Amino acid sequence: MIWLWAALATWAGATALNVALAGSALAGRRAVRLAIPALFGATLMVLWEGAVRGLKVSPVILPPPSAIGARIAADLPLLWTDFVQTIVKGALPGYAIGCGAAVLVAVLIDRSPFLQRGLLPVGNFVAALPVVGIAPILVMWFGFDWQSKAAVVVVMVFFPVLVNMVAGLAATDRMQRDLMATWSASYWQGLAKLRLPAALPFLFNGLKIATTLALIGAIVAEFFGSPTRGMGFRISTAVGQLALDLVWAEIAVAALTGSAFYGLVALIERGLTFWHPSQRARA
């Protein structure tokens, strides 16, 4: 019981501290802005640990964070092979191919308003569909190894990026395009110097959505058949063996990878679209 009370006390204390910090004059500082969510996250961990120990929850239902941490430390090589199989071989090539193809298609159909009017509603519709459902079909076509996972990722990321890129290419206004015309810029010059840069904020919007989709696609595709390694494979077999600490270890790796991937794309975005109001407001 003492664990539970200690955790609840920590939670109350940290919340009070957070409220005080957020209300104080320090709240504008960068360090404080990072400290508040970090404190909140740490509190959640303490609460989790305390609740599991205090209420004597069986590790088969919910292992405490300390056990998960120990499992990560003990099984690093295993986690690394799964990471390579799922992320490096499955998700990343799929992400690159899918996003590249979507950008290319967007540029190609850009010259034809007819195709745009036809493809956009279809693309929007497909983007809302449960695309993961094609995973079993692609696993059948491309086999159990990483090729089928990459294919699922390609299909999953293609439409969100396409829709965003097409919207981005339409984002310049008439005045800017007229200016390019008065400089007698060719179509390709106008594309390279005005419309592609103007499309970047939209493109990155799509790319950021696609990071999560890529991980989801690669992991879920492994539920339908995979070699004996990979994060999705490990999760589904470890659940069967009730080795929940290993499942949580995989989830922690997936979460870290997902956040890092998203953060990386966001960093590149900040570097390339520094001129956009949404980036300047933050600085």
Next chain:
Amino acid sequence: MKHVLPVLTVLVAILALWYAGAVAMNGRWARDQAARAGVEIGLAEILRDTMQQERPVLPAPHQVAAEFGKTVFATKVTSKRSLVWHGWVTLSATAVGFALGSAAGILLAIGIVHSRAMDLSVMPWAIASQTVPILAIAPMVIVVLSSMGVTGLLPKAIISAWLSFFPVVVGMVKGLRAPDAMQLDQLRTWGASRAQTFWKLRLPASMPYLFASLKVSVAASLVGAIVGELPAGATAGLGARLLSGSYYGQTVMIWAALLAAAALAAALVGLIAGVERVVLRRMGMAR
């Protein structure tokens, strides 16, 4: 109406590609069979055969349509072979999850808008929670809940709620902050309390944002419900149908289930869009 012709063209092109793909991918099987039987077959036979194989690599559209029609209209709704029945199982989990998720999202957004501490501490984690491939947790949620005695609808609904809450939080926070300083000042000069400001200004102003994110989140919650049916040997629902189709190589069945899922997604998004149109028109906000 200027959209109808281009969209139709694209759809026809997709169908044509689909048929071409079916011929190309199923052709090898047809040729192998013929070679094994020791007969020479021409293009016409290959074409005919690729359109009607029992377990094609890529079923032709009319095969999928036939299977879809058979399992939706020609089978009794209560039968386990009926896609309507499977679709209903998935739809009920989706609906419960969507309701839970969007309610949680709206409440969280209200908290975030009204408490600075919550804004600073919760919002980064809400964003981080979405960079986590949450579907990866689906099998575990199902197994853990079933070991605690919770089975059936609820575990799936929880997964779909988790997927659907985030778009609502983001959209609703944006919407509740949509009133500009002038409007907020106006209410302050009228001596409005925080609750009054919320009910009379912030909430109505957030409606367009709310509906936009509800459309995203209803699609997400359908994905959640389908993926929630994949693990742990579920026997009912569109996800289970996909899984058993992939186990037994019943490609036509997979495609029919996919078609049903697509139709369901379209119907759900269409339903929200309809409610949106009515509500916004009644509020005088229709564009």
